[in-house]
C-alpha cells in the first residue's frame with residue numbers, strides 16, 4: 032500500500048516489545064501492530080530508542096471561550112501548539128472561564144471553538160451549571176469543591192441534582208471552602224489552603240462519588256494523606272481515579288518560599304509529600320499524569336495569581352520521570368493508556384495505545400539526546416515555565432509522519 036509506513040522499533044506498552052507499527056500516513060491512523068516483524072520496514076530505530084503513543088492530558092486550562100476575554104493568556108490554537116511541543120496529541124479543557132459551558136447550548140458553542148485544530152480537545156462541562164440539561168448527554172464534568180481561579184464552586188453535598196450525573200465522568204478539584212475560610216487570615220498561600228482543605232474535600236467528593244455512582248477523578252493530588260484516602264476508597268470498590276500534576280512531584284513548598292511564581296492551587300506541599308507521590312507514581316498507583324496547564328502572564332504571576340503552565344514540557348517531565356527511575360511501562364499507563372481510555376469515550380479518534388484504528392502520532396525517546404527548556408522553545412502564549420533553564424539527559428520528540436507539526 033502506497034500510504035503505508037512501517038516503523039520497526041522498541042514499542043512501550045505493558046512491556047517493551049520489538050515490533051513493527053504500520054501507519055496510514057494520510058489518515059494518521061494505525062493499520063496494524065506486528066510483533067513478528069515480518070515485513071520490510073521503511074525505518075528501523077536504534078535498539079536504545081523507546082516509542083510511546085502520543086500523550087493524552089486530561090486536565091488543561093486553554094482559557095478560550097465564547098467571550099474571548101482570556102485569549103491574551105492562551106487560546107485553543109496556542110494551547111494546541113504547546114501540546115504538540117510537549118508530545119500531547121489530545122487533551123481535555125477545563126470550564127472555569129468567564130463564559131463557562133453551563134448548559135447544553137453553551138457547551139455546544141464551546142465545542143465549535145475546538146474544531147479543526149491539530150490536537151483534539153474535549154471541553155469539560157461546568158458541574159456548577161444546569162445539570163438537568165447537561166446531564167442528558169454523556170459529557171465529562173468538572174466540579175470545584177471550593178473557590179479557585181474563576182468558576183462556580185460547590186459546598187452542598189446533599190444536592191440531589193447529582194442524580195443527573197450517575198455513571199458520568201466527574202473530575203473534582205478538592206479544596207474545601209469552609210476549611211479555607213477558617214485559615215483566611217493567614218498570609219502564606221500554603222497556610223490559607225492547607226492539607227486539611229484537601230483532605231476534608233476529598234472525603235466529601237468520595238461521598239458524592241459513592242452515593243451518586245459517579246465515575247470520579249480526584250484532580251492534582253498534593254498530599255500523602257489525600258492519596259491514602261483515595262487509595263482506600265479504590266480498595267473499597269469505589270469508582271475513583273487519581274491525577275498528579277508535574278509541580279506536585281517536582282517542587283515542594285521550599286520553591287514557593289523562594290519564589291512566589293510557584294503559587295498554585297492546591298499549593299506545593301512538603302518535600303516528603305513530593306517523594307511519597309513520586310514513589311507511588313513509580314508503582315503505578317496514580318492513574319494519570321495530568322498537567323493542570325494554567326497559563327497566566329508573568330505580570331499576573333508577579334501579582335500572585337495561582338497556576339503554572341506545563342503543556343510545552345509534558346515530554347520533558349516524562350524524561351525527568353524516566354530519569355528518576357519510573358519504568359517506561361508506567362509512563363505508558365499514566366500518560367497514554369489510562370488518559371486515552373478517558374478521552375476515547377468522548378472524542379472523534381482513539382488515543383493512547385497501539386491498536387488498529389488508533390491515532391498514529393507517537394513520541395520517541397532517545398536516551399543519548401538531551402533537552403533544555405528555554406523561553407524560545409515555549410509555544411504557550413505565557414512564554415514561561417517552572418522548568419526554565421533545566422536540562423536533562425535524553426530527548427523526547429513527537430513524530431508526525433505527515434510533517435505537519
Ligand SMILES: [Zn+2]
Pocket residue numbers: 090092125323
Ligand atoms: Zn485545574
